[in-house]
Amino acid sequence: MAKPVGPACNLRCTYCFYREKKAFFPDTFAPGPNPRMSGEVLEAYIREFIAAQPGPEATFEWQGGEPALAGLDFFCRAVQLQKKYGQGKRISNSFQTNGTLLDDDWCAFLARHHFLVGLSLDGPPALHDVFRVDAGGNPTSERVLSAFHRLREHQVEVNVLACVNAKTSQEPLEVYCFFRDQGVRFIQFIPIVERMPDLKAKDLGLSLAGPPSLKGDNEKPALMPWSVDPEDYGQFLARIFEKWVGTDVGKVFVMNFEWTLGAFAGAGPGVCYLAPTCGRNLILEHNGDVFSCDHFMYPDFRLGNILTDNLADMVDSAFQVHFGQTKKTALPATCLACEFLFACHGGCPKHRFACTPKGEPGLNYLCQGFQLFYRAAAPAMERMAELLRQGVPVAKITSSQ
16 A cells, blocks of 8 residues: 555545554655655556566555655556556556545546546534534545546546544444435444543654554553444444445445355455555555554554665565464464454454453453344344355345335
């Protein structure tokens, strides 16, 4: 995942965990224009990333901050370099954005080059605008919705990335029905969980606690007020699932449900945080630095720099392999005995700061929510998995409700 402008963003979303990482680049983020990945870093990244792919495809993911701040010319150059170093591979691009900078020129470019766009939208304006505001504290929902419809007009493939926080978690059907009525066909619900800064975070100049595996993180800091409650998160997914499975299977694709169905069908979860191990989703910062993960962008997890170190070597380094395997080896006994281990595999390591009822460390904070949702969805998931085994479209389940 490449971050062409690093943590720079034109919005000031209250719950953002990444914008504060500008503290790691004091020279770059001095007063003045936003930083941008240099042509040298961009070319090295594209060349090495394509060369490192063992199969016939190479998928580039562009994120931020807000990647559109890099400018349209930057991405035109990126596409040119992908063609130059393509080696006959199929090249695809995904682009995660808040949408507020996307005009017709941007949308035409994204359509022409078949970019998959992940658009950040939390729900109807009254819920979206609680936390997603611009630098002046103004609401952004109108601009984001305008971007969504402009992208649709240009026939760009769009997924909505919706954060589930302390507010939106209280209105699951309002959120889901709003998306459905707006014409959204692909939705991903992302739980927001952040903690108050611990000593390590304060030493680094940050306002949020880092992942629990950071050295010195032993204070068990309290949660930030916008974080979603585990039970609320589970109820949020369960309520939407009940609505979706009754009316919208095959019409609206909720990725959280798709991943769960994959697990029940024995095909795997399809996303890193629900996989048995991790460590393959590294990030490239604007200056060429490579880190273990988007959620582990801290000095302790810096693997090297694209200009001086080989990308494949960084991915396969002993440190990174151990990082990825620890997701599995550090599971508490409670998780190993759980009936739903096959579906969540302990969740994201960033959220493993809770303790089991027996006092074991390393339990995912959202465990209760995951279990609540899986129990509610299991009967329908098992029926859909059986339909898949029979070669029958899973949408048939709707007619049997």
